Amino acid sequence: MLENTVDKKNVHDPIQYMQMMGSVAHTYGNALAFIQKWLVDIFPENLFKTFHVNSKIAHRQLRSTNQEYLKKQKPMLILRPRIEHDEDRFLSGTPLIERQLLSYNNFGMDNLFNFFEDKEKEIAIKFQLNRTVMYVDVILVFSTLMQQLNYVNFFKNSVPIGIPFDLTTCFESYLSQEMMQVVSNISGIPLFDESGCTKPFLDYVNGHTNTPVTYKIQGSTQTNEFYKYYPVRIDTKIDSLNTDDGERVGHVMDSYQMSFTIRMEFFNPGFYYLFATESWLKKVPKIDVQDNSVLIPVYTDVVLKEELELDAGWSMYNRVTCMLDKENDEVDISGLMNSSIKSGIHYHLENGIPLNELIKIKIRKQGVEIESGRDFDVDYKNEKIQFHNNEWGYYTYAIIICINLEYLNSMIKQLNKLK
Numbered sequence: 001m002l003e004n005t006v007d008k009k010n011v012h013d014p015i016q017y018m019q020m021m022g023s024v025a026h027t028y029g030n031a032l033a034f035i036q037k038w039l040v041d042i043f044p045e046n047l048f049k050t051f052h053v054n055s056k057i058a059h060r061q062l063r064s065t066n067q068e069y070l071k072k073q074k075p076m077l078i079l080r081p082r083i084e085h086d087e088d089r090f091l092s093g094t095p096l097i098e099r100q101l102l103s104y105n106n107f108g109m110d111n112l113f114n115f116f117e118d119k120e121k122e123i124a125i126k127f128q129l130n131r132t133v134m135y136v137d138v139i140l141v142f143s144t145l146m147q148q149l150n151y152v153n154f155f156k157n158s159v160p161i162g163i164p165f166d167l168t169t170c171f172e173s174y175l176s177q178e179m180m181q182v183v184s185n186i187s188g189i190p191l192f193d194e195s196g197c198t199k200p201f202l203d204y205v206n207g208h209t210n211t212p213v214t215y216k217i218q219g220s221t222q223t224n225e226f227y228k229y230y231p232v233r234i235d236t237k238i239d240s241l242n243t244d245d246g247e248r249v250g251h252v253m254d255s256y257q258m259s260f261t262i263r264m265e266f267f268n269p270g271f272y273y274l275f276a277t278e279s280w281l282k283k284v285p286k287i288d289v290q291d292n293s294v295l296i297p298v299y300t301d302v303v304l305k306e307e308l309e310l311d312a313g314w315s316m317y318n319r320v321t322c323m324l325d326k327e328n329d330e331v332d333i334s335g336l337m338n339s340s341i342k343s344g345i346h347y348h349l350e351n352g353i354p355l356n357e358l359i360k361i362k363i364r365k366q367g368v369e370i371e372s373g374r375d376f377d378v379d380y381k382n383e384k385i386q387f388h389n390n391e392w393g394y395y396t397y398a399i400i401i402c403i404n405l406e407y408l409n410s411m412i413k414q415l416n417k418l419k
Helices: 024-042 066-071 145-158 177-187 199-206 339-350 405-415
Strands: 015-021 050-053 076-084 112-118 123-142 165-175 213-218 224-243 247-249 252-277 314-323 330-332 359-365 376-379 384-387 396-404
Touching: 015 177, 024 076, 024 123, 024 165, 024 224, 024 252, 112 177, 112 252, 123 145, 123 177, 145 224, 145 252, 165 213, 165 252, 177 199, 177 224, 177 252, 199 213, 199 314, 314 405, 339 359, 339 405, 396 405
Parallel strands: 050 076, 213 314
Antiparallel strands: 015 252, 076 123, 112 123, 123 252, 165 224, 213 224, 224 252, 247 252, 314 396, 330 384, 359 396, 376 384
16 A cells, blocks of 8 residues: 655645556456457357367367367457567556656646545545557467358458558456445445445446446356456557468368467556545555456457447446356346346236336447347346357456336336325
8 A cells, every 4th residue: 555645725634556467367357358359240140150269378278169179169269368468568658657756746737547536425436547468469370271261261351460450349347346346435425325236336437437337247157246347449450361281180271270470569558556545445455456266358349329229218227247157157236236126027927017217228249239048048037147158257247227217207106106
């Protein structure tokens, strides 16, 4: 924990700050998941039968299903991420992305960027900007020579080779639970209200940030995490496009490779600094650096309200991401809805009224909406989502809860005989 006393007017206690580091492995995982989906979307739909991430820093061998991977069905898409720390980067050596001193000048101009500020509670969060370079070595494996030749020609006509270009998306930066707990303590708004819902806290935080804070839940493990959601422009370049002469298996040539390297360079948050009065920060334990033993690709979905096609009176009430831990996993959604919505759901269930006028839950898998009843079922009574999945540990799901607020407010007034 770092401390530096700064005298300010109209502040009873001196302002202190504490330093925290997010999970850079999560940022690398965002980049890896994004570039893999970008590659898959370039080629014809359902072309690749096997996915594999080959790296010491990567998660266990990732694939669409265990059976498909063991058979090594072709075509295959193999990725090997590499992190470069000494690479020349845009703005390298400048105070904008490089630390210059052992402490920060936090009473005037500095190189920290604003993220969260509540002037009434005298609390703020700033972050140090980093510029990251990541390489991904890509290998595509085909069954025949003609497949290899056709798809090399297809790829060369689809994307620039050896020429820089930009890709735009959104990433999520991990916000430590300890930091969010400090914000909760000072603001007086609990992370979870009496009904177990985190929406009031998220609404408070997002009312004081310049980029959204999102919420992630895990499958059966029920891990809860907060993230800074921010737009990213990735400076991208594809080099070293090569092919081989094939590999003989027995008396048959059945493995033809195409390989290339993708260089990605982008901005991302480094350290976070939480500024508050000394009396609060002295109650906070020292924050440890996140210990990520593996890099797990986590896809950050970019959800536009226009894509939801909501009718008048409807709005996107809440959105969270999740990853599954096992086959046919289930996710608890009780913490995603407040007591009014839960009461409305239970009233409909008890009286046999269809829920389609009150609530709609949409789920997107790697940015593509999946079908209710086939890919998942919503158990509104027990407040759970049951997934029908054979794979886990790779795909990222976005759970989007849409509410007809006009209908809900009208129903509450009617039930409580309010004007």
